Amino acid sequence: MINIIYDAGDFMKYRQVQNIAKDTFKYIKSIITPDMNLCDIRQLCEDKMFELGADSFWYWNIGAFVFCGDETAVSVSGREYVTSDRMIAKNDIVTVDLSPQNNKIWGDFARTIIIENGKVVENIESIKNTEWRNGLLMQEALHNELKAFATRDTTFEDLYYHINNFIKSKGYINLDFLGNLGHSIAKDKTQRIYIEKGNTQKLGEVNYFTFEPHISVVGSLYGYKKENIYYFNDNTLAEL
Numbered sequence: 001m002i003n004i005i006y007d008a009g010d011f012m013k014y015r016q017v018q019n020i021a022k023d024t025f026k027y028i029k030s031i032i033t034p035d036m037n038l039c040d041i042r043q044l045c046e047d048k049m050f051e052l053g054a055d056s057f058w059y060w061n062i063g064a065f066v067f068c069g070d071e072t073a074v075s076v077s078g079r080e081y082v083t084s085d086r087m088i089a090k091n092d093i094v095t096v097d098l099s100p101q102n103n104k105i106w107g108d109f110a111r112t113i114i115i116e117n118g119k120v121v122e123n124i125e126s127i128k129n130t131e132w133r134n135g136l137l138m139q140e141a142l143h144n145e146l147k148a149f150a151t152r153d154t155t156f157e158d159l160y161y162h163i164n165n166f167i168k169s170k171g172y173i174n175l176d177f178l179g180n181l182g183h184s185i186a187k188d189k190t191q192r193i194y195i196e197k198g199n200t201q202k203l204g205e206v207n208y209f210t211f212e213p214h215i216s217v218v219g220s221l222y223g224y225k226k227e228n229i230y231y232f233n234d235n236t237l238a239e240l
Contacts, residue, residue, distance in 0.1 A: 013105045014185070014208060018229055018240045020052045021098040021109035024064075029111075034090045034118050038066045042083045045098060054100035054107075058189060065097040065110075072112065073216050073223035075177040090118045093132055095225050104187040108210050110227035112136060135215070135224035138172055142213050143226060147237050150230075152204025156195045159203065163195075167215055175214040175223050182210040185229060204232055208240060 027048050028041060045064035046057070057063035060078030067074065068088055072095045088094060097110035114121045114132050124140070127133035145166050150159060163181055167174055174181070181195040185208035193199055193206070203209060212227035229240040 015240055017100055017102050017105045017107040018109065020049055020054050020100045021107035023052055024048045024098055025096060025109060025111055028096060029113060029120055032113065032120060034088050034115065036088050038068060038086050039083050042066045045096065049100040054102055056101045057099050058101040058106045059099040063099055068092050068094045070221040073175060073221060075175045075214055077177065088115065091116050093222050097227065106185050108227060108229055110212060110225045112224045131220065131222065135222065138170060138215060139224050139226040143211065146211050150203055150237050152202060152232055152235060154203050156193065156199035156201055156203065157197055160195050160197055163213065167213065172215045172217055175216050182212045184209045207231060
């Protein structure tokens with residue numbers, strides 16, 4: 001087994017860039033309203049990330065992937081992504097996925113937002129739409145399952161099978177266009193390795209990895225996403 005030795009300065013750089021994503025999400029969530037255009041939301045997010053210290057965006061030079069309504073169930077590569085000229089409705093579901101970068105240090109953070117009666121619903125349990133509420137609760141359950149299951153010796157493939165079986169057992173499906181659930185954090189996007197079938201590398205052999213299941217239920221128009229970067233603090237999995 002490869003033992004990763006963390007450099008404190010390097011760790012702080014990753015945390016700072018990830019905080020750019022987190023703070024940008026908090027910002028957009030605080031101002032998002034019905035009738036806002038998705039293109040405007042993307043621009044606001046990207047401008048905010050630059051303001052907070054990003055120097056570029058690592059994933060196909062797109063800082064914010066923004067979807068609403070039935071688009072939230074669409075999984076697409078950054079090579080093909082085009083922000084839709086759509087307006088947010090009074091009752092809507094919105095996914096924001098952020099990819100800031102500074103000096104080749106990545107952030108990666110995504111959340112699904114629920115808007116009901118024109119306002120963002122902050123508490124999952126307060127969401128009135130049962131399907132949307134259950135979708136976000138399922139995301140919480142998936143991240144809790146990751147933390148309960150994953151160890152340094154867990155392989156990316158082990159995690160792939162375990163989480164996909166968990167998703168299926170709860171009546172959901174994995175929407176990812178490649179079927180994976182996340183990836184390692186690298187300094188070149190071509191060097192990423194994935195939570196996918198056939199990857200026998202151990203989680204403890206990388207410094208950081210994302211966990212970003214994109215899920216739905218069969219026949220639904222809507223998808224749900226929650227993405228964090230994780231790392232091992234000694235033997236405990238922690239969120240960056």
